[in-house]
Amino acid sequence: MSGLLEGKRVLVTGVLTDASIAFAVARIAQEQGATVILTGFGRGLSLTRRISRRLPTEAPVLELDVTNEEHLGGLADKVLEHVDGLDAVLHAIGFAPESVLGGKPFVEAAWPEVGTALQVSTWSLAALTRASLPLFGERASVVGLDFDASVAWPSYDWMGVAKAGLASATRYLARDLGPRGVRVNLISAGPLRTMAAKSIPGFEKFEEVWDERAPLGWDVQNTEPAARACVALMSDWFPATSGEIIHVDGGFHAVGV
Helix, strand or coil: CCCCCCCCEEEECCCCCCCCHHHHHHHHHHHCCCEEEEEECCCHHHHHHHHHCCCCCCCCEEECCCCCHHHHHHHHHHHHCCCCCEEEEEECCCCCCHHHCCCCCHHHCCHHHHHHHHHHHHHHHHHHHHHHHHHEEEEEEEEEEECCCCCCCCCCHHHHHHHHHHHHHHHHHHHHHHHHCEEEEEEEECCCCCHHHHCCCCCHHHHHHHHHHCCCCCCCCCCHHHHHHHHHHHCCCCCCCCCCEEEECCCHHHCCC
């Protein structure tokens, strides 16, 4: 029996540790028959290369800083050194300076720090998609990682704003790229103990209530459900779904206080 991604070529960003959603996506994608390429940048590049060895098959790692136009412009050529195109891309990129997180006065955030959060966490979805377009065939899937931005969360602050922008950008990308056969969707996962979560002061407040309110329960250490949803969206099983946010949060988003 062939895998869900048999023969597909997948680019995965955001692999820093084996506790990340991105790592689980890369692993499951390989298990489902895909050829996987990873990206990393800066000091994290060596970490990504080391973690790549823990995959079922070690994946090549390309340097990509999504704020660097030279890196974005050269991505297609670097990918073509390993595969002849791409069928799917995982956007697992987000960052906000500590000064705009953690419950500090929201209105006092300075634009340079806010701008960094929006560039890395929101604009980068469009930038990564643009850089990948030359590699896509008649059909392709872009999947991003989201966190529910429909309400204001404790401590999340400007990252919440960036995630709201990410959801909006997804809809516009889906609108513009649908005629080219590109689907763009988000997975909105519940809180998970990833490196990204650890960088948000007070993130444990999310964890305290999630398992109590999620109808299906929630395991903050289990990235598998979110990763499986990403892989499903990368597959041919969602051929008419685009501009969508799929919640993988134990049902938390559907339940009131």
